[in-house]
Amino acid sequence: MSRYYLTTAIDYVNSRPHLGTAYEKVTADVIARYKRLAGFDVHFLMGNDEHSQNVFKKASEEGFHNNPVAYCDRMEEEFTSVWKALHCSYDDFIRTTQPRHKAAVQKLAQAAYDAGDIYEGVYEGWYCVSCEAFKPEKDLVDGKCPVHPTLTPEWIREKNFFFRLSKYRDRLIKHFEAQPSFLEPEIRRNEILRLLDAGLEDISMSRAGQSWGVPLPFDPDSVVYVWFDALINYATAVGYGTDDARFAQWWPADLHVIGKDITRFHTVFWPAMLWSAGVEPPRQVFGHGWLHYGGQRMSKSLGTSVDPMDAAAPKFAPDAGPDPIRLYLTKEITYGTDGDFTWERFEERYNVDLANNFGNLVSRVVSMADKYRSGRIAPAGDGGRLAGVAAASFERYRNAMDGFALHDGVAAAYQLVDAANVFIADNAPWKLAKDPGNAARLDAVLFEAAEAVRVAAVLLRPVMPTSCDEILRRIGAPVAGAALQLDDARWQSAGERTTIQGPPMWPRSISVPSGDMALTGHAPEVVIRPAKEKSVEEIPAGPGPALAPAGPADDARIGIEDFLKVELRVAKVREATAMPKSKKLIRLLVDVGEAEPRTILAGIAEGYQPEQLVGRTIVIVANLKPRPMMGTESNGMVLAASADGQPPILVAADDTLPPGTRVG
Ligand SMILES: [Zn+2]
Numbered sequence: 001m002s003r004y005y006l007t008t009a010i011d012y013v014n015s016r017p018h019l020g021t022a023y024e025k026v027t028a029d030v031i032a033r034y035k036r037l038a039g040f041d042v043h044f045l046m047g048n049d050e051h052s053q054n055v056f057k058k059a060s061e062e063g064f065h066n067n068p069v070a071y072c073d074r075m076e077e078e079f080t081s082v083w084k085a086l087h088c089s090y091d092d093f094i095r096t097t098q099p100r101h102k103a104a105v106q107k108l109a110q111a112a113y114d115a116g117d118i119y120e121g122v123y124e125g126w127y128c129v130s131c132e133a134f135k136p137e138k139d140l141v142d143g144k145c146p147v148h149p150t151l152t153p154e155w156i157r158e159k160n161f162f163f164r165l166s167k168y169r170d171r172l173i174k175h176f177e178a179q180p181s182f183l184e185p186e187i188r189r190n191e192i193l194r195l196l197d198a199g200l201e202d203i204s205m206s207r208a209g210q211s212w213g214v215p216l217p218f219d220p221d222s223v224v225y226v227w228f229d230a231l232i233n234y235a236t237a238v239g240y241g242t243d244d245a246r247f248a249q250w251w252p253a254d255l256h257v258i259g260k261d262i263t264r265f266h267t268v269f270w271p272a273m274l275w276s277a278g279v280e281p282p283r284q285v286f287g288h289g290w291l292h293y294g295g296q297r298m299s300k301s302l303g304t305s306v307d308p309m310d311a312a313a314p315k316f317a318p319d320a321g322p323d324p325i326r327l328y329l330t331k332e333i334t335y336g337t338d339g340d341f342t343w344e345r346f347e348e349r350y351n352v353d354l355a356n357n358f359g360n361l362v363s364r365v366v367s368m369a370d371k372y373r374s375g376r377i378a379p380a381g382d383g384g385r386l387a388g389v390a391a392a393s394f395e396r397y398r399n400a401m402d403g404f405a406l407h408d409g410v411a412a413a414y415q416l417v418d419a420a421n422v423f424i425a426d427n428a429p430w431k432l433a434k435d436p437g438n439a440a441r442l443d444a445v446l447f448e449a450a451e452a453v454r455v456a457a458v459l460l461r462p463v464m465p466t467s468c469d470e471i472l473r474r475i476g477a478p479v480a481g482a483a484l485q486l487d488d489a490r491w492q493s494a495g496e497r498t499t500i501q502g503p504p505m506w507p508r509s510i511s512v513p514s515g516d517m518a519l520t521g522h523a524p525e526v527v528i529r530p531a532k533e534k535s536v537e538e539i540p541a542g543p544g545p546a547l548a549p550a551g552p553a554d555d556a557r558i559g560i561e562d563f564l565k566v567e568l569r570v571a572k573v574r575e576a577t578a579m580p581k582s583k584k585l586i587r588l589l590v591d592v593g594e595a596e597p598r599t600i601l602a603g604i605a606e607g608y609q610p611e612q613l614v615g616r617t618i619v620i621v622a623n624l625k626p627r628p629m630m631g632t633e634s635n636g637m638v639l640a641a642s643a644d645g646q647p648p649i650l651v652a653a654d655d656t657l658p659p660g661t662r663v664g
Pocket residue numbers: 128129130131132145146147148
């Protein structure tokens with residue numbers, strides 16, 4: 001079995017991780033889980049970076065002045081509890097204060113010293129405490145660090161040991177030429193090539209007069225500079241300095257997943273350090289983009305920070321676990337570029353991708369299998385058009401995931417989910433079920449839909465492990481969990497399956513969309529009438545009996561028996577799409593508690609965008625005769641009210657009422 005060793009960056013522990021930090025860990029976890037699925041023996045490393053002066057300072061502020069390691073112990077618990085809540089499946093969690101790391105740092109520093117690549121000098125210049133970096137005069141803006149304009153840099157003159165980075169420039173250029181995939185994505189590579197073109201200077205690798213760090217083996221009064229110390233963690237974790245056989249087995253690392261701001265450390269400094277010590281550089285580095293919050297840099301001090309724990313249990317779906325945020329971070333951001341997060345967008349994607357799309361598909365397939373075949377489904381033939389879609393999705397997925405286009409891998413799986421939804425609508429199993437003569441066809445349709453769900457769940461498992469295992473269980477998949485292999489995502493036309501019913505995988509979100517003011521009393525003069533009286537050709541269904549004059553002209557009142565003829569029911573909007581040729585109509589797919597959702601054309605486009613409607617609980621007239629309109633059959637009418645000249649407002653029902661509840 002081929003091995004695959006991947007790592008994330010290690011984090012300073014002077015504050016708790018925010019969602020931007022989590023973005024890196026979750027996407028690296030998706031890669032780790034994909035590699036396991038693809039048959040690799042994976043070793044996935046995460047960890048904390050503790051030898052930072054900022055950590056030392058924070059520990060003092062928190063009352064750990066004499067014992068910063070105790071502060072780091074506490075922060076390890078904070079960090080790992082977040083990573084566990086996000087279901088990050090790391091195999092090892094390194095801390096740079098561990099004895100194994102001290103051994104590795106001293107071994108590498110000594111090897112570089114012995115190779116003549118470390119020499120003593122004096123550093124004099126500006127130093128930003130917050131960056132923990134020396135700042136060339138030319139990089140200062142008005143005498144301040146550009147990243148920390150509120151701090152005044154310190155002028156420092158101290159004995160430093162320097163690493164002979166300049167020596168490795170030509171070798172680095174050759175390395176980038178020989179291995180173009182060493183740094184991905186390409187935009188990051190071009191930045192580094194420009195840097196190498198400009199030339200490299202030797203860099204300080206030690207600090208004097210500090211106790212917090214690993215002492216230099218050849219000068220115990222100095223400690224190793226935190227950046228030099230930190231990079232070595234990747235080698236430490238697989239035995240460098242402590243277990244040669246293990247190191248030989250796992251090194252070089254296959255992939256370092258890091259933020260785009262530290263590519264220089266990982267693809268220039270780090271290979272040079274390793275070469276100096278006679279060790280191979282890592283095989284590949286991926287520099288991901290930033291996660292912004294509402295278009296702004298995520299920052300605790302700016303109040304633009306999101307707690308990953310909140311994202312793993314969002315208010316709108318508190319029991320959904322971390323899978324929705326894992327899907328959001330993977331699917332909504334082109335991997336390698338910057339992305340954005342807002343709670344509104346997260347909730348919207350949850351409703352669209354999970355509640356209404358994948359979750360609804362699972363519910364429908366399982367409930368139809370239950371209703372029409374008592375939960376026993378068997379293959380009938382080699383699979384129809386969905387088998388072809390599944391094969392194409394599989395190839396697209398594998399190519400995307402192998403190239404770290406995680407967003408496209410998810411899109412490939414959703415291509416199959418979408419096709420399965422269309423397949424069910426086109427084949428209408430509920431109609432097939434009405435005629436025993438269609439039994440074989442119904443068998444084939446049910447199995448094909450179920451098999452598409454199974455394949456999609458295998459493909460999405462690296463992103464949503466818990467949910468996909470549950471879906472595989474419900475769909476009666478022969479294999480699930482850690483035993484799955486990528487080949488299990490190939491179409492299977494054999495084997496009886498037993499499906500298992502369950503509550504909705506992802507119930508529609510329970511928070512009220514902003515702008516929802518239906519029936520809140522803002523417009524006391526509102527009268528209920530069919531939406532859009534004027535455009536008769538666009539009214540989904542004619543005026544309901546209760547809403548039109550029913551008696552003699554001099555008395556418009558009706559008796560209760562007339563009213564009871566009208567069947568008003570609670571309905572939930574599952575899908576809403578604009579009608580391309582109509583300014584007024586929106587095509588709704590609504591759940592009225594029946595075996596299959598209904599299509600209703602509603603003249604409410606002047607009041608709503610289609611995406612505002614999904615998930616709403618509304619009231620419909622359920623017993624109108626179906627009526628063909630604009631190439632579709634409208635099967636019912638939604639109740640809406642509009643004040644004179646105002647856009648229509650839907651009549652809302654309480655969200656807790658189940659679909660199909662009779663109103664009256
Ligand atoms: Zn700074």
